[in-house]
Amino acid sequence: MKIIFLGAPGAGKGTQAEIVSERLSIPTISTGVIIREALAAGTEMGLAAKKFIDEGALVPDDVVIGIIRERLSLDDCANGFILDGFPRTVPQAEALDKMGITLDRVISIEVSDEEIVKRMSGRRVCQKCGSSYHVESKPSKDGVHCDRCQSELTIRKDDDPKVVLNRLSVYHSTTEPLKDFYAEKGILKLVEGQDTVEQTTALTMAALGV
Secondary structure, three states: OEEEEEEOOOOOHHHHHHHHHHHHOOOEEEHHHHHHHHHHHOOHHHHHHHHHHHOOOOOOHHHHHHHHHHHHOOHHHOOOEEEEOOOOOHHHHHHHHHOOOOOOEEEEEEOOHHHHHHHHHOEEEEOOOOOEEEOOOEOOOOOOEOOOOOOEEEOOHHHOHHHHHHHHHHHHHHHOHHHHHHHOOOOEEEEEOOOOHHHHHHHHHHHHOO
C-alpha cells in the first residue's frame, strides 16, 4: 500500500506510521527524520532548513520535494511506502501527483489543539538515534536516557509551547486544506486520536482495511 499520514504536530501520526510500517513491511518515509539527519550531518540542505525548523515554520517546497523524489526511487519503496510529514501543502500534493505517485489511502489523525500542546511539552527525543519518548505516555526506562542507545534525552526547541502554538497555526492554515484535497479523490479517512496508542492503532488499521 501507498499511504500518507496527516495530522497536527504531536497528533501521533509518526507513531502510527511506524506501527503500520512494521505490520505491512513497507518503509516509512519521514521528512522530519531525514531533515534532522541532515542537520546532524551539517549538510547544505540541513543548514538551509535549520532556521525554519527552529522557528517552527515549514521547510521550503523545493528542498522537501527533492528529498522525497530521491527517497521514493529506492528499491525498498517498490512494494509500497508510508509518507509521514509530506505533503504538507496542496502544492506539494500536486507535485506528488506529477511524480506519477498513486496513493491507496490518506489517514488523518484528529487531535485537539489543547491536547497537542499537552503532549508535545512532555515529549523527549534522543538526538543520537532519533527515538521519541514522552514523560507520561511513553517514558524511557529511567526517564533520562534512550532505551536503544543510552544517550541522554532532550527537549526539542520546536516542542516549546510557544513554538507549538505557532506550528499549530501553520498547520491549520497550510496543511489542513490537504484533507479537502484528498477527500475529493475519495481516499481520505479520519481517525480520532485516542488516549492510548493501541486504541488509535485499532482505528487506524480499520481505516486502512487491514
